Amino acid sequence: MAKNQAPVIRLEDYTPPPYLVDRVDLDVRLEPDDARVASRLHARPNPDGGRGEFFLDGEDIELVSLELDGVPLPRSDYRLDDDGLTITSPPDRAFVLDISTRIDPSANTQLMGLYRSNGVYCTQCEAEGFRRITFFPDRPDVLAVYTVRIEARKSDAPILLSNGNLVETGDIPGSDRHFAVWHDPFPKPSYLFALVAGDLGHVADTFTTASGREVALAIYVERGKEDRCDYALQALKRSMRWDEEAFGREYDLDVFNIVAVSDFNMGAMENKGLNVFNDKYVLASPETATDTDYANIEAIIAHEYFHNWTGNRITCRDWFQLCLKEGLTVFRDQEFSSDVRSRPVERIGDVRTLKAHQFVEDAGPLAHPVRPETYREINNFYTATVYEKGAELIRMLKTLLGDGGFRAGMDLYFDRHDGTAATIEDFLACFAEATGRDLTHFKLWYRQAGTPEVTATGRYDAAAKRYELTLEQSCRPTPGQPTKEPLQIPIVFALIGPGGEEIEAPRTASPNVNGNLIELASPRETIVFEDLPGKPVPSLLRGFSAPVKLNANLSGDDLLFVAREDRDAFNRWQAVQTLATGILVDAQAKFATGDRPDLDPRFVDSLRRTAQDGDLDPAFRAQVLTLPSESDIARELGRDVDPDAIHDAGEWLRGLLGTRLGGELRDIYSRLGTNEPYSPDAESAGRRALRNTAMTLLAATGDGDGIALVERHYRNADNMTDRMAGLAALTRRPGAAADDALADFFERYRTDPLVLDKWFTIQATVPTPEALPRIVDLTKNPAFSLANPNRVRALVGAFAAGNATQFNRPDGAGYRFVADIVLAVDRANPQLAARLLSAFRSWRSLEPARRAAAEAELRRIAARDGLSRDTTDIVQRSLE
């Protein structure tokens, strides 16, 4: 067993905390390398907990003094070890603990606890960072009211922020120091504590809630970046209004502050009243941010804001319940984006993300249930499964219960659990009670890992005018779950008649069909529809109503029909994807054996029709014209994957489409050009997406005209979306044009780290053997730093996750490079290293030579002494 083998934590072992803390008074005095934290805890025995020792977590902090009820605690009355502090016989009544600790924010490279980012003090406490600030029962079921006094030198930190409302500020006479006192009246777990201090600029606004309360809003950023905050601020106001309208939830404090920092392990953090963001998800201007960046900013601002009710007012009892706040909040941010943008396009994007990340996770060694039952390192469970599949479970619940039932359940949940730390059982009980439905079977979705496969087979009996639809479900084993039970799968459907008309409420005696919804609950089920005028084509899993892999067994003709006729936009898109996937799977097999594939002209015609259909939303047309990715095809194959063959197939198909649709694509390109000033709204973004998709296909032909068009596109761009689309298309083929554009881009943005991240990513994802030596070189570029998570993800993360042919080089050099970086980063920032390492998660599905090379690197990492707990956990599970 490795030295850093952490103990397994199990859901079944949960016990309530023996002591509660009702009030925390913190006094934090800041110096760059010496911060003093005085903490006064008002504690008492938990009436619902066992008795005994009082354990307070603590990690990498120095205990300076400890008093109980004002008296220094004798050394014999407590124990101090690597994990924390144990008070061996605490009083059997309420008591006050005074604890003072010393920490060094500048030495904190893990970015957990209190650290400095570009001279700004900031904290990150989820999941277990508060214990790196002071000794505390650092678990989400201990909720306290916090009052925080911050003191610092005025020159060092003119701005002092914490959770809640500001109650006092002042100068320390006779010094250059000042202080601020913040009070948060809402009881919260320690992971929602935050403190920020530094020389920051800000932009401000106000929001009036539905009940007429005025809230002061502000976004704090490094000085000089204030002019890039407006979009985030407007997005915040849209989010606040939407939560009132869609869920009846108002904001509850007098202030809402957001801070953007440049060193952050994740996207953002929902600390009560003081959200802390990775600056990548706040800062935007037309010259520096793409349409995708704008959409991400809007979604993440919304996500963190929505946590105020789903996460903060109602939090999680323990970390196994993470999906209680994350799945639900992702669902809420997806619904927000659907309402303020285009619903079908949003859904297509969300499903693409789900399949690219969660389906891949579910198919490999890191698969786990939406609510895991064991973990060694909770940081490794902020996953696509907990977040994205967790959101799909909420969506299914809504589909099963209907809009009214879902809203009634949510209302009951807010009402009953406000101010508490809840569980998935508590949550589901609200929906069961509000609707009278039994959710016992549905709950299995939370326990059972893996992506179910649903196979549909239809049979039409013309004489009897009867259509039989047989649905079967199965699920492959995942780690620790060798056998699977059938799930309750909501399949939204329609039967489409020969003329494209939907057959309204087709007659069936099946008790599992309700209007347009089939509830599949058994391994196999045949539904008989009667009185059909002709042979229907089924449109199944509309809007992707369940996170399953559907094999609808439709013929090529039927798929072409659905692509043309289905009223469900999602399924029209899905039909084209299914056709394209078939073509690419077939083509890669041919490329692997040196054969030439060919292309069904009806597929090209189908795309042509969509490309030209001016009645369709341009963003939707862009999605239809965007072929499945290399990782989509790898996932479809599932075994003996040869990334080069997949890549060749994609190049071949894109090139051929660029040629065959050349006229239409050029037409789109010229029609959608505009002289209007850039606007990030969804409609304008959709037009740019379609135009850039057309350009990318034209460039894929490799002919001189195509390349010249892209070069012009790059140079004439007046916004980052177009400039990046041009740069991406140019750099797919190394050569002078690509190098010139890269040099030009660097010169334009050399002082802007967030924009240079795009430059790193573009070079990291060039699908040719020149990529790796260039990336190695870029790690030495002064603009690159292994200490900054955004830089590491932009260069190394993008290489590992977005450059299949070069990461999976047959000589193993791609794996070796990433493994070396993982080992180097692990010493300073284990969370970042572990995340990077999860890029190896599909290694077992590769063809044998690559599989062996990837495994060798995983074993090399596993054998390293002193590996962090985070990385040990990922490497061991990957190899199991």
Ligand code: 0A1
């Ligand atoms: N709760 C945050 C995600 C988050 C988790 C852990 C962190 O630690 C570094 C930071 C952020 C969210 O869902 O947005």
Ligand code: ZN
């Ligand atoms: Zn979240």
